[in-house]
Amino acid sequence: MSYDLYFWPTGIAGNPRRLAVRLADEEAGDIKPDQRVLAFRAELLHRWPELADMISPWHHDLGKRQPWGRSDLADRFVGLTLPYGWTDTSALPALAGAYGLDSYDPQSGQLTPARSLPPQRRTSDSVEYVSGWVSEDHVVRLLRQISFYIGYEYDDLDEVALTGALDDTDDEVAESWFEYPLAGKPELIVGLARSPGSAVVSVRVDGALNTALATRIETLLDLL
Known part of the structure; x- marks a missing residue:
């Protein structure tokens, strides 16, 4: 015996039951893509790896599992x-609420809007840092998106500061990394260094990261 749960960006469902029926048939074309959905999905799979066999829609984060259905709906x-x-x-409604997603249980007909969750139930686990890599062409895009997450106004002056900053970096030499502050809330330090002989830039993000923000950055690194 099993039961279904659905999660979607808060406020989009005029009729949750009808929307759940449509989503069961992967009819989600009118739902706008939302990075919060991908971030929530990434955290689900990080915390509970067994959910890879229970989650939909299909996405490349399921690795070697046989694709099924549509593959373009994971951000809906x-x-x-x-x-x-x-x-x-x-634990799932509170976790979804931390990402601005509503939760719906079609068995009971219960909708839990993100905004209805009390603050003390929102995700606040601390994360020491996030690391990964991007192609050199995507460094600016990475910094712009992280800045958006933390409310920092990234502009042309930031790009000027990055000009030539990676020329002498080497991700195998700790002292050579370039560190750039993003003065948002929270303030983050983004460390960048080239990987010798490639167009790859290693990334490390340090600061007062909670689980939700860390997962959003991890997802961003996976997508770029």
Whole structure:
């Protein structure tokens, strides 16, 4: 026996039951892509890897699992088909709410809007840092998007400061990394260094990261 749960950007469902029926058939073309959905999905799979066999729609983050259905909807909604007795069901609405997503249980007809969750239930686990890599052509895009997440106004002066900054960096030499502050909330330090002999730039983001922000940055690194 199993049951379904759905998660979508808050406020989009005039009729949650009808929307859930449509999503079960992967009819989500009128839902706008939202990076928060991908970030929530990434955290689900990070915290509970077994959900890879219970999550929809299909996305490349499922690795070697055989594709099914549409592959272009992972940034629109998340669906879960869970076995009865799965122990962490009660944690999911709070986690979704931390990403600005509503939760809907079609079995009971209960919709839990993100804004209805009390602040103390929102995700606040701290993360020491996030690391990964991007192609050199995507460094500016990375910094602009992280700046957007933390409310920092990244502009042309920031790009000027980056001109030539990576020329003498080497990701195998800690002292050679270039560090750039993004003075948002929270303030973050983005470390950048070229990987010798390639067009890849290693990235490390340090600061007062909570789980939600860290997962959004991890997802961004995966997508760029």
